Structure formats: structure tokens, C-alpha cells
Amino acid sequence: MQPDFYKVTGISKGLILGVLSVLLLFSCKKDEPSYEVFLPSNFPAPAYDLSQNPVTTAGFELGRKLFYDPIMSRDSTIACADCHISFSAFSHPQHATSHGIDGLFGRRNALPVQNLIWQTSYFWDGGVGQLDLIPLNAITNPVEMDESPAHVVAKLNRHRQYPALFREAFPGGDSVTGPHMLQALAQFMSMLVSANSRYDHYVRHEAGGDMSQQELAGLQVFQQKCATCHATDLFTDQTYRNNGILDNFTLDRGRNEVSSLPEDIGKFRVPSLRNVALTGSYMHNGKFKTLEAVLDHYASGVKDSPTLDPLLKQNGQLGIPLTAEEKQSILAFLQTLTDQDFVNDERFQK
Amino acid sequence: MKNAFFGLLALLITFTLTNCKKTEEEVKGLGDVVIEMDNHAGDEILEFGKSYVTAGGDTVKFTTFNYFVSNFILTKDDGTQYLVPKDSCYFLCQHDDVDSREIVLHNIPAGDYKSVQFIIGVDSLKSVSPVGDRKGVLDPTGAAAGMYWSWNSGYIFVKVEGTSPQAPVDAGTGERTLEYHTGLFGGKDSPTLNNLKTVKITSTSESARVRDGHTGDEAPVFHLYVDILEMFTTPNSFRVADVPTSHAGPFSQKVAENYADMFTLDHVHNHQ
Numbered sequence: 001m002q003p004d005f006y007k008v009t010g011i012s013k014g015l016i017l018g019v020l021s022v023l024l025l026f027s028c029k030k031d032e033p034s035y036e037v038f039l040p041s042n043f044p045a046p047a048y049d050l051s052q053n054p055v056t057t058a059g060f061e062l063g064r065k066l067f068y069d070p071i072m073s074r075d076s077t078i079a080c081a082d083c084h085i086s087f088s089a090f091s092h093p094q095h096a097t098s099h100g101i102d103g104l105f106g107r108r109n110a111l112p113v114q115n116l117i118w119q120t121s122y123f124w125d126g127g128v129g130q131l132d133l134i135p136l137n138a139i140t141n142p143v144e145m146d147e148s149p150a151h152v153v154a155k156l157n158r159h160r161q162y163p164a165l166f167r168e169a170f171p172g173g174d175s176v177t178g179p180h181m182l183q184a185l186a187q188f189m190s191m192l193v194s195a196n197s198r199y200d201h202y203v204r205h206e207a208g209g210d211m212s213q214q215e216l217a218g219l220q221v222f223q224q225k226c227a228t229c230h231a232t233d234l235f236t237d238q239t240y241r242n243n244g245i246l247d248n249f250t251l252d253r254g255r256n257e258v259s260s261l262p263e264d265i266g267k268f269r270v271p272s273l274r275n276v277a278l279t280g281s282y283m284h285n286g287k288f289k290t291l292e293a294v295l296d297h298y299a300s301g302v303k304d305s306p307t308l309d310p311l312l313k314q315n316g317q318l319g320i321p322l323t324a325e326e327k328q329s330i331l332a333f334l335q336t337l338t339d340q341d342f343v344n345d346e347r348f349q350k
Numbered sequence: 351m352k353n354a355f356f357g358l359l360a361l362l363i364t365f366t367l368t369n370c371k372k373t374e375e376e377v378k379g380l381g382d383v384v385i386e387m388d389n390h391a392g393d394e395i396l397e398f399g400k401s402y403v404t405a406g407g408d409t410v411k412f413t414t415f416n417y418f419v420s421n422f423i424l425t426k427d428d429g430t431q432y433l434v435p436k437d438s439c440y441f442l443c444q445h446d447d448v449d450s451r452e453i454v455l456h457n458i459p460a461g462d463y464k465s466v467q468f469i470i471g472v473d474s475l476k477s478v479s480p481v482g483d484r485k486g487v488l489d490p491t492g493a494a495a496g497m498y499w500s501w502n503s504g505y506i507f508v509k510v511e512g513t514s515p516q517a518p519v520d521a522g523t524g525e526r527t528l529e530y531h532t533g534l535f536g537g538k539d540s541p542t543l544n545n546l547k548t549v550k551i552t553s554t555s556e557s558a559r560v561r562d563g564h565t566g567d568e569a570p571v572f573h574l575y576v577d578i579l580e581m582f583t584t585p586n587s588f589r590v591a592d593v594p595t596s597h598a599g600p601f602s603q604k605v606a607e608n609y610a611d612m613f614t615l616d617h618v619h620n621h622q
Contacts, residue, residue: 052480120539128503129538132481136490136500149491178491179481186481240540258502259542260534260600 035060035347037117040195042203042233048117048131048190055187058169063188065165066181068350071155072135073101073145080138080185081350083110087343089194089275090114096286104143107252109286111271112279114194114342118234124268124284126240127258132186149178156181194274194342195233202336203233211336218333221326228311229270235337240267241309244302244318245283254284266307277338291334295327377460379562382569383424385466387443387451388616389415390577396445405583408590410528414511415445415578416497418487419549420476422455423467427557432459440472442487442497443576454569458560465552466572470610471507473546474535499533502598506533507545508609510581517594529595530581532602532609543598545606549613556618564621571619580612581605 035057037050066072070079083098084090090113092098098110108124122128128137138144139152156162156176163176170180199219201209211219222230231237240255246266249256255264268284282288288297302312302319312319322330342348389396391412392403401409419441422434434455443451476488484490488505490498497506510530517526536544551574558570582588586604596605 049480052482123501126538126540127501129478130480130503133490133500133503136498137503140500148495150495153491179484179489182481182491238539255540258598259537259540260598260602261541261543262600 035191037190038193038195040193040200040204040233042200043115043118043195044232044234046117047120048186050117050190053132053183053186053190055190056169058165059184059187060191062165062169063184063186064348064350066185067188071159072139072147072152074147074151075101077101078145080135083144084113086345086349088112088278089339089343090192091275091279093278093280094289096281096289098144100141100144101146106141106143108284109281111269112275113189114192114274115234115272116189116192120238121269125255125258126269131189132182134189135182135185149181153178153181192342192348194339196341197274197337197339199333199336200233200339212332214329214332215336216333218329218331219336221322221330222333225320225322225326226330229309230273235273236270239270240264241270241311242266242305242307243268243283243298244304244308244312245285245287245297247303247305249305252285263307266305273334274337275339275343277335278343291331292327295322295330298322299327377462377561379460380457381460381560381562381564382566383455383458383463383466383558383560384569384571385419385422385453385455385468386571386573387419387453387576387613388573389445389451390575392577392579396578398445402579404579404590406587406589408514408516408582410512410514410579410582410590412445412510412512412578414509416506417443417470417508417576418472418497418505419443419453419468419470420472421469424455424458424463424558425465425467425552426461427464430461432463434458440476440486440488442493456565460560460562462557462559463570464557465550466558467548467550470547470549470606470613471533471535471545472505474538474544477504477535478538499531499598502533504533504535506531507606508532508581510578514590514594517590520594527594528590529597530605531597532605534598534602543600543603545602547606547610549610551613551615553615553618556620558618559620568621570621573616573619575614575616577612577614581609583608584611 035055037055039046067080070076072079078101083092085092092110095110097106097108099105111124116122116131122131122134123137128134136149139147139149153176166173166176166180169184173180198209198211201207202211229237229241249266253265255267256262276291280289280291282291282294288294298320299322300319304313304318394402396412396415398412401411403409420439422439424432438456441453472488487493494505497509499506510528512528513526514528515526517528519525520527532545534543534545536542536546551572558572560570586608588604593601596602
């Protein structure tokens with residue numbers, strides 16, 4: 001009886017503490033917004049050098065305004081936030097691929113925008129090696145925003161509000177410049193840190209970190225069977241791998257399109273699994289709508305091809321053996337990676 | 351006798367020392383060096399819109415010829431090297447902008463330089479640097495916008511565009527276009543092709559005499575010929591019918607190997 005009683009009290013305490021801290025956060029926010037980048041103790045050191053583009057209140061708020069403004073696109077119809085929506089960890093929920101300008105569709109699933117300062121390269125093929133330069137890809141892509149950076153800058157310079165906002169964020173500059181536009185967006189993106197999931201509280205031994213037996217069992221199976229690629233608390237080893245999603249990659253060769261190396265055909269970024277329950281569809285082409293389908297793929301749907309990751313073909317056997325029970329426990333565990341604080345953070349919303 | 355000998359020795363040493371000092375004094379200070387990029391098509395001075403014939407026999411006309419050169423190193427006659435500082439070693443040469451093809455290296459220690467070395471393209475470190483470190487010709491939202499791949503983020507090292515009657519009709523434009531955009535610096539944390547090429551030009555006759563305060567018209571000039579037709583030949587000669595375009599694909603390696611030898615020294619010019 002006693003242990004159960006303790007457990008209940010523990011949860012209540014956690015709840016009260018949680019509610020209190022949320023209240024505290026909200027009250028702080030009203031008076032003085034905190035724009036310090038959250039560097040969680042269970043993460044490694046960031047790859048992005050924050051000191052060369054320090055986050056300031058004016059810079060962050062300018063970046064947020066740009067992120068939500070369709071002025072970035074050729075005909076002012078598409079904003080960054082159209083395919084990177086806050087409540088789904090800045091991904092495009094339920095969209096295999098996204099519709100950009102003129103209703104055109106891209107080839108790849110929009111990745112979540114979170115924890116970017118720990119990432120060393122960006123996009124499914126790692127084609128961009130610097131956080132600052134990420135937006136140029138979307139701006140210039142003919143099926144996304146189809147715009148030239150110089151023209152965006154010209155439009156911003158003609159705008160009623162932006163020139164003053166840029167002067168405030170980057171004192172000394174007399175007009176809107178492309179590099180400052182990218183630095184403001186980078187400041188906004190730097191702040192998008194998700195590390196307050198129940199799993200995080202569990203590993204950091206904080207309140208609100210209670211995990212059920214099934215979730216803990218799922219964590220154990222995950223560590224045995226998934227964590228080689230979905231490594232560290234970033235849940236990615238930041239490599240490119242062919243996970244057997246297809247056996248023919250003529251439509252999208254993945255990393256090979258960037259590297260031109262034959263061994264990279266069909267390889268795509270190992271994505272982080274943070275907030276994974278919110279970010280479906282899954283895989284580079286958005287092939288799977290549910291996490292169940294993803295696990296079924298690894299258990300019994302892996303397709304062979306010359307560049308298939310060796311981890312998915314051990315002892316001549318395709319895929320990762322998973323029992324029905326293991327799948328259920330992994331699914332339960334993956335739910336603990338959802339970070340409600342992050343997706344509900346008003347600082348990051350329009 | 352002994353005293354006289356030492357006296358003479360002392361005198362000799364003093365004389366030699368003074369002599370040496372005098373020579374050193376002559377080459378103290380800082381001056382400019384000019385690298386003039388004189389674009390050619392074979393033996394002719396390159397003109398846009400004019401027809402030329404490649405080694406493979408294709409008739410080609412050009413509309414764009416831009417290239418990045420960077421990381422200059424100058425070597426004196428005695429073999430000592432001078433590395434041009436990182437913050438002033440990137441240049442974008444555009445055929446239709448004559449000034450951009452006259453590269454001026456400032457504050458070079460005075461001396462006689464027999465060779466100049468540089469990279470065709472932009473080095474890997476700069477290619478992954480924050481946007482705040484990409485000033486001037488390296489600004490991907492400004493001067494470098496047309497020489498930058500946003501989806502495969504790096505600079506286009508050499509950009510050649512034009513037309514040829516031997517090229518197939520482009521489905522998009524309806525014209526017989528040529529388009530060779532070559533980049534790729536080797537990748538950040540996962541490898542890609544590396545098409546950076548190093549060029550070393552050495553004068554076998556006159557060296558460039560850099561002298562204190564000699565800038566502008568007084569500065570010595572490495573006058574280079576840059577032959578656009580070299581891009582089509584040696585070591586990987588190709589026909590435009592077979593390869594009318596090349597971007598970040600595997601063929602870019604062959605294009606880069608071809609243009610690696612397009613820079614040759616015509617002469618070194620000293621003004622004094």
C-alpha cells in the first residue's frame with residue numbers, strides 16, 4: 001500500500017510543481033521575456049557558435065516576424081510558418097510533402113525546426129552546412145517561395161515597419177541587408193529548443209519525469225535496437241543512411257544529389273525523434289502517416305538495394321526484428337518525447 | 351701582424367654588414383601586387399557573342415564567364431612565402447566587369463616575387479562559415495547570389511554559360527544552351543566531391559618587384575591569360591553534344607580538372 005500511496009503523492013507533487021512553474025513562467029514572460037537560449041544539461045555543446053550572432057530581444061522578435069511573414073515569397077503567399085507550424089514542432093503535420101508557391105508540391109517531407117544549433121548540417125540531404133543559410137534554400141526553391149534574396153531585401157526596405165525593426169536589431173546598419181535578414185531568422189531558429197519532454201525530465205531527474213513500466217520497457221528496447229542511429233538525447237547521430245524505404249531512388253537520390261558520390265544514393269538524414277508523435281508524416285518522402293507504420297517498416301518492410309544500411313541487413317536478414325509487444329512499448333516510449341512546453345511556447349508563436 | 355689581420359677582418363665584417371643592411375633597407379616596407387586576369391578564348395581575347403571553336407570541334411558562343419579565385423600565396427625568389435591574409439583573399443572575376451578582373455593585393459612585404467599561387471573557388475572553411483563572415487563578393491544574398499547554390503550550400507567556383515549549334519535544344523528555353531556551373535568544396539562533416547583546384551604560376555624570367563609605397567599604377571603586375579576553351583579539353587576533352595550542361599554532378603570533377611590549367615602567365619610587368 002505504502003509504495004502506491006507514495007507514487008500518487010509524487011505525481012501530485014509533480015503536478016503542483018509543474019503548474020506552479022508554468023504559472024511562474026507566464027508571470028515572468030509578461031514582465032520581461034526571456035530570450036536566453038536554453039542549453040539543456042543532457043545535450044552536448046551546440047555546434048552553432050551563438051557568440052557570432054547573439055540572440056537579442058529585437059533580433060529574435062524581428063526573426064519571428066520574418067518567419068511568419070509571406071513577404072519572403074515571390075507573390076507574398078507563402079511564409080516559413082506555412083510548412084513549419086508551431087504546434088507540430090514546426091513541421092507540416094499530415095502532409096507527406098508540402099505545397100509551396102502556385103500550389104506546387106515539393107519532393108520531400110518538411111522537417112521540424114527544433115534544436116538546430118546542435119545540428120551540423122541541414123535538410124534531408126545535408127546540403128546546407130550553416131544554420132544562417134537555411135532560409136535561402138526555401139526562398140530560392142522554385143516550388144517553395146521562388147524568390148531571390150535580393151528581391152526580398154528590396155521589399156523589406158520598402159516596407160513600413162521593417163527598416164526601423166532592422167535598425168533596432170542591428171544598430172549601425174542604415175537599411176535592411178540580406179545578411180541581417182538571415183541573422184535575425186537564425187536568432188529566432190536558435191531559440192527553438194525542445195528539451196522539456198517527459199523523457200527529458202526523467203533523464204535529468206526532474207519533477208514531471210515519471211515514466212510508466214511500458215514506457216521504460218520501450219526505452220530499453222529503443223536503446224538496444226534503434227539508438228545506434230537515433231543516438232544521444234538529440235536522437236540522431238547526424239549521419240545519412242539508406243533505411244530501405246525504397247529500392248529505387250531515381251526520383252530522389254538523397255545525399256548523392258549533394259555529394260555526387262555513388263555510395264550516397266538513397267541515403268537521407270537520420271532525423272531526430274523529438275516530438276515525433278506530432279511530426280507525421282514520416283520519412284523523407286512522407287510515406288508513412290503513423291508511427292505504427294514506421295515500426296512495421298523496420299520490422300518487416302525494409303527493401304534491399306546496394307546502399308542499404310548494413311544495420312538493416314544483419315546475418316542476411318532484412319530489417320530489425322521486433323515483437324508486437326516491443327512495438328507497443330517503443331510507441332509508448334516515443335510519446336514521452338513530446339514537449340508540450342515547446343509547442344505551446346507563446347514566444348515562438350505569431 | 352696579428353693585430354693588422356684582426357683589424358682587416360673587423361673592417362671586412364663591418365663592410366659586409368653595412369652592405370647587407372643596405373640591401374635589406376632597399377626592400378623594406380609594403381606595396382601592392384596586381385594580378386590581371388586577361389580572359390581569352392584560345393589565342394583571341396574573349397568577347398561575348400563571338401564564335402569560337404573548341405578542341406573537339408564544337409562552335410561555341412559565351413554569355414557568362416565568372417570565377418572565384420582565393421587564398422593567394424606569393425613566393426619570393428629566395429623561396430620565402432607570403433600568405434595574403436584571409437580577410438582580403440577572395441575575389442570574384444566576372445568577364446563583363448573589367449575592374450573585377452584586376453585583382454589588387456595590398457600591403458605585400460617588399461621583395462622580388464617569382465610566383466603567385468591561388469585556389470580556383472572558395473575554400474571549405476569559408477564555405478561553411480556564418481553569414482556574418484561572408485562580406486563583399488562572398489555575400490550569398492548580394493554579390494555572390496548568382497555564384498551560390500542555396501540547396502547545396504556552397505559557391506559556384508566557375509560559371510560558364512553560352513550557346514552552341516552542336517548542343518541539344520533545351521526543353522525549357524527552346525535554345526541550344528550550354529551551362530557549366532562547377533562547385534563542391536569537399537563537404538562539411540560528410541564528404542562530397544572536392545573540385546577545389548590550386549594554381550601556381552611561376553615566372554621563369556622577370557620577378558614582380560614589390561617596393562615600399564608602390565601602389566596603383568606603380569605596382570608590379572602578374573599578367574595572366576585565362577583561356578575559357580581549356581574547360582572543354584585536357585585531360586577530359588568532351589563534346590557539347592554529349593555534355594551541354596554540368597552542375598553538381600560527377601561530371602563536374604572532369605570540368606574542374608579541365609579548367610585547372612586555364613590560367614597561364616603571359617608576363618610580369620614592372621613599372622620601374
